[in-house]
Amino acid sequence: MGLKELLGGTVVTTKLAEMVAWGRKNSLWPLPYGTACCAIEFMGTVSSVFDISRFGAELVRFSPRQADLLLVLGTINYKQAPILKRIYEQMCEPKWVIAAGACASSGGFYNNYAVLQGIDEVIPVDVYVPGCPPRPEAILNGIMMIQKKIENQAKEMGRVA
């Protein structure tokens, strides 16, 4: 007899990794690394109209030590690149990165001597959000994709173990 049948509807069985992931994905603490216009769009995403807290990610942190989601919003130039890398390194594992907007993803239309052609030249990126700037819905979609990814990572882990 399975555990479920024995205990009836009083318990839910799951795997520990999946339960931890469930907690993590619904309580992301983002660090908004806003360097340009895209950051303004993020303010809209946090505000009550779009309300990022519906996804549990409203607790914006400005210390990398306390954040697990790095949101890069804006143009990153070469002088900025080592600072971004240092911030990423200071975040504790597990951590995820969203490159929001054309600039963070690919340098955008700044194809010149000063601008990094996408932050993936210096740090790993989990989700790229297109747009210049991306609408709040797009940023929210990016966060949902991160949630999906966290969930899948846990499932993968379960399979290996």
Next chain:
Amino acid sequence: MSGDLENRLEQFPFEILEKGKALGDLTIVVSREKISEVLRFLRDAEGYRFDLLVDLSAVDFPNREERFEVIYHLYSTSENHRLRVKVRLPFEEPMIDSATDLWKAANWYEREVYDMFGIRFNGHPNLKRLLLPDGFEGHPLRKDYPMGKRQKIPVPVEVPS
């Protein structure tokens, strides 16, 4: 107002190499050797009183014999008039006296011009790159800087613990 200034410039005590008018403002071209004295005079002399350095920039004209042009935009808050002062510099020796002792605002402008054009300002207290990372080679706003040339991404600086 600009009529007054125009008349006054007739008795200007320094040599004016060229005079012109563009977009409603007067432009004078003076020699590099005299620039410090000219600027000091413009700042302090009765009837001129250019107490505000609005902008300081440069242009590269690759086809001219004296390739670089340094441009001062001056404004007088008491007289309410404006003046553009230009100085031409040869490519072989792009050097000019600093205006930092006259206007504090010149400090970062001159650093930017140095950064972008490689023009040196004698007497500047801290002439180093402003916008581009240290270790950047060349000066990107010179017309012979190769378009699309990229440089090494700087490594994060060590943070003293």
